[in-house]
Amino acid sequence: MTFFDPRRAAAVARKEVMHILRDPFTLVLVLGLPVVLVVFFGFAIDFDVKNLRLGVYDRDNTRHSRQVASVFESSGYFLPEGASSPADAARGLDSGRYSAALLIEPGFGRDLGRGAPARVQFIVDGTDNSKAQAVLGYLPGITSAALRKTGAPAAADPVPLATRYMYNPELNSRWFVIPGLAVIIIGLLSILMTALTVAREWENGSMELLLSTPLRPAEIIAGKIAPYVLLVLGGVFFVNLVARLGFGVPFRGSHPLFLSGTLLFALACLSQGIVISVITRQQQLAMQLSMISGLLPSLLLSGFIFPVESMPPFFRYFTMILSPRWFMEAARGITIRGAGAADLALPLLALCGLCALLLAAAFRKFKTDLEP
Amino acid sequence: MNGGPALEARDLTIKFGDFTAVDGVTFSVERGEIFGFLGANGAGKTTTIRTLCGLLVPTRGEARVGGLDFSDGGRGIKGKVGYMSQKFTLYNDLTVGENLDFAAGLRKLDPAYARRRREELFSLIAFDRPLSTMVSSLPGGVKQELSLAAAMLHDPEIVFLDEPTAGVSPASRARFWELIREVTGLGKTVLVTTHYMDEAEQCGRIALMRTGKLIALDSPAGLKSAAFPGPMVELDFGGPAPATALEGLGRAPGLLELSPHGMRWHAAFAGGREMEAALAGLPAGTGRREIPPSLEDVFIRLVEGAER
Numbered sequence: 001m002t003f004f005d006p007r008r009a010a011a012v013a014r015k016e017v018m019h020i021l022r023d024p025f026t027l028v029l030v031l032g033l034p035v036v037l038v039v040f041f042g043f044a045i046d047f048d049v050k051n052l053r054l055g056v057y058d059r060d061n062t063r064h065s066r067q068v069a070s071v072f073e074s075s076g077y078f079l080p081e082g083a084s085s086p087a088d089a090a091r092g093l094d095s096g097r098y099s100a101a102l103l104i105e106p107g108f109g110r111d112l113g114r115g116a117p118a119r120v121q122f123i124v125d126g127t128d129n130s131k132a133q134a135v136l137g138y139l140p141g142i143t144s145a146a147l148r149k150t151g152a153p154a155a156a157d158p159v160p161l162a163t164r165y166m167y168n169p170e171l172n173s174r175w176f177v178i179p180g181l182a183v184i185i186i187g188l189l190s191i192l193m194t195a196l197t198v199a200r201e202w203e204n205g206s207m208e209l210l211l212s213t214p215l216r217p218a219e220i221i222a223g224k225i226a227p228y229v230l231l232v233l234g235g236v237f238f239v240n241l242v243a244r245l246g247f248g249v250p251f252r253g254s255h256p257l258f259l260s261g262t263l264l265f266a267l268a269c270l271s272q273g274i275v276i277s278v279i280t281r282q283q284q285l286a287m288q289l290s291m292i293s294g295l296l297p298s299l300l301l302s303g304f305i306f307p308v309e310s311m312p313p314f315f316r317y318f319t320m321i322l323s324p325r326w327f328m329e330a331a332r333g334i335t336i337r338g339a340g341a342a343d344l345a346l347p348l349l350a351l352c353g354l355c356a357l358l359l360a361a362a363f364r365k366f367k368t369d370l371e372p
Numbered sequence: 373m374n375g376g377p378a379l380e381a382r383d384l385t386i387k388f389g390d391f392t393a394v395d396g397v398t399f400s401v402e403r404g405e406i407f408g409f410l411g412a413n414g415a416g417k418t419t420t421i422r423t424l425c426g427l428l429v430p431t432r433g434e435a436r437v438g439g440l441d442f443s444d445g446g447r448g449i450k451g452k453v454g455y456m457s458q459k460f461t462l463y464n465d466l467t468v469g470e471n472l473d474f475a476a477g478l479r480k481l482d483p484a485y486a487r488r489r490r491e492e493l494f495s496l497i498a499f500d501r502p503l504s505t506m507v508s509s510l511p512g513g514v515k516q517e518l519s520l521a522a523a524m525l526h527d528p529e530i531v532f533l534d535e536p537t538a539g540v541s542p543a544s545r546a547r548f549w550e551l552i553r554e555v556t557g558l559g560k561t562v563l564v565t566t567h568y569m570d571e572a573e574q575c576g577r578i579a580l581m582r583t584g585k586l587i588a589l590d591s592p593a594g595l596k597s598a599a600f601p602g603p604m605v606e607l608d609f610g611g612p613a614p615a616t617a618l619e620g621l622g623r624a625p626g627l628l629e630l631s632p633h634g635m636r637w638h639a640a641f642a643g644g645r646e647m648e649a650a651l652a653g654l655p656a657g658t659g660r661r662e663i664p665p666s667l668e669d670v671f672i673r674l675v676e677g678a679e680r
Contacts, residue, residue: 007480008477008480012477015474015477018465018470019466022466205460205461206462208455209461209475209522210478212426212427212450212454212455212457213450214450214478215478
């Protein structure tokens with residue numbers, strides 16, 4: 001007695017392909033939507049802060065102080081505007097006219113020329129902390145540029161710290177966002193696809209037909225997942241095409257490794273969908289559950305935006321059961337850093353484990369439901 | 373096959389938790405028979421059929437279907453039977469050909485054999501539309517016939533039909549029953565559940581079910597003569613029946629059954645003498661006509677009477 005008959009699984013898969021071909025909506029959803037979203041978000045989500053209005057109050061008004069202000073302008077991040085008084089600069093910050101203010105007191109040029117500590121005040125609007133952090137991140141570069149330009153002695157810094165950003169020298173946030181976004185979209189769609197398929201059979205009553213034949217749960221699950229794996233791989237292909245050609249996101253790692261990682265991730269998500277479908281048996285409920293379980297954790301807890309390392313311990317451990325967290329790490333590692341299988345052993349193994357766990361859960365639940 | 377009964381159930385009991393859906397049912401069905409299940413909703417007809425198809429395992433008791441038991445979880449039985457459930461189970465978004473190919477794939481039928489069976493079944497159900505017809509575009513009766521063909525593609529010995537004619541037109545119902553007779557003519561055994569009395573009349577034997585129990589099992593004629601050994605009359609009072617007349621009838625000795633049928637009443641008696649005595653007391657001008665009892669009368673007497 002065999003426990004799995006590939007011919008029966010193939011019959012289910014063939015039928016599923018027919019459903020997909022008959023319903024172009026699914027095809028468009030999986031192949032088109034990720035591309036559209038990546039393009040959309042690729043343009044909209046930009047953590048690089050530019051063209052910030054900077055209120056400049058320069059009481060010193062010497063050559064040195066004007067040079068400092070001009071360095072801010074030439075950095076490309078700031079648009080300096082003259083403020084008539086410190087109070088005017090503060091009002092500008094209050095009203096949101098300025099994102100930051102630069103106050104230079106009299107004596108700045110004199111102190112600088114003497115080699116004494118010369119002081120400027122820099123005020124940042126902290127309302128939007130990601131913007132504020134970006135602004136503060138620009139400061140060291142600007143300060144050193146200003147020092148060079150004013151010709152002031154650089155002896156103040158006994159240990160010169162040379163910083164270089166590896167893999168993404170310009171810190172282009174699209175390189176970071178787009179691969180991550182692809183992970184989230186592909187994950188959500190995968191869950192959604194299979195979550196509906198089994199529930200649909202229950203709702204239509206066609207599950208009765210399947211049950212009255214010698215078809216086994218494992219054959220149904222395999223037949224239901226297989227076509228969507230191919231579909232999802234197609235979606236990933238197009239997303240990567242757009243990321244590379246449209247946004248110049250590099251791909252530095254190995255394609256086979258990325259493919260295997262994608263396969264594991266897709267399998268894990270599709271299995272999660274099957275679990276949802278088997279439990280709910282209703283399309284409406286399955287849809288809601290997959291939106292919640294597929295979108296929220298991956299958006300917030302996968303490291304897509306907020307680094308996993310800086311989460312509170314509970315959430316840090318909780319993320320370990322989320323497949324997007326692991327694939328996020330792997331996908332970014334492979335595409336941007338060119339990481340190899342050995343570097344990514346942990347996330348890849350975790351994906352394998354989650355995949356096996358979800359498949360087993362789907363199978364167990366299905367088996368107890370279907371087999372009398 | 374060894375020539376034994378197509379199907380046997382002994383003390384078949386199926387429980388869902390505390391609820392007993394089928395309670396100690398015993399019967400056997402001969403090969404080539406049309407065996408009907410008649411009963412109200414929730415009487416246990418569908419549960420019995422689903423069990424005999426191998427979809428449920430009996431909680432207690434035994435069943436042998438096509439000579440096989442449940443020792444393998446019903447898998448062997450599934451190979452020998454065809455099942456058409458209450459709900460329409462074909463896929464509306466697939467074509468006729470794709471649906472049948474899928475059914476054949478699930479049964480691992482050889483493609484050439486599946487094609488031959490398809491042609492045989494198409495001629496049986498007189499289906500002459502192209503294979504590329506979308507199932508969603510077929511009329512209800514044709515859909516049901518196609519479901520039957522899909523359930524019979526693997527040439528099962530026994531065919532289970534759970535309310536096969538629910539929701540189709542009267543003409544399609546009649547045609548479907550002709551089809552059922554043709555199927556048994558091919559040596560198949562058919563078990564069918566129905567709500568319709570006229571359909572039950574066409575069964576070889578009928579199992580009458582109530583709250584999970586088998587309360588009667590016989591041919592339609594046998595059920596009638598067992599329930600109504602004496603004569604039955606239809607009374608027409610020419611309008612609403614006078615309460616006094618009904619009261620008098622109700623007290624008459626030997627009255628077996630008195631039930632309204634539209635504006636008329638059916639009264640059944642233990643014998644001819646009792647009938648004459650009771651009818652003598654009715655107002656003049658009351659129309660009376662001796663009628664053969666219908667299955668509906670039997671159903672009312674056996675199923676609803678037991679509830680009173």
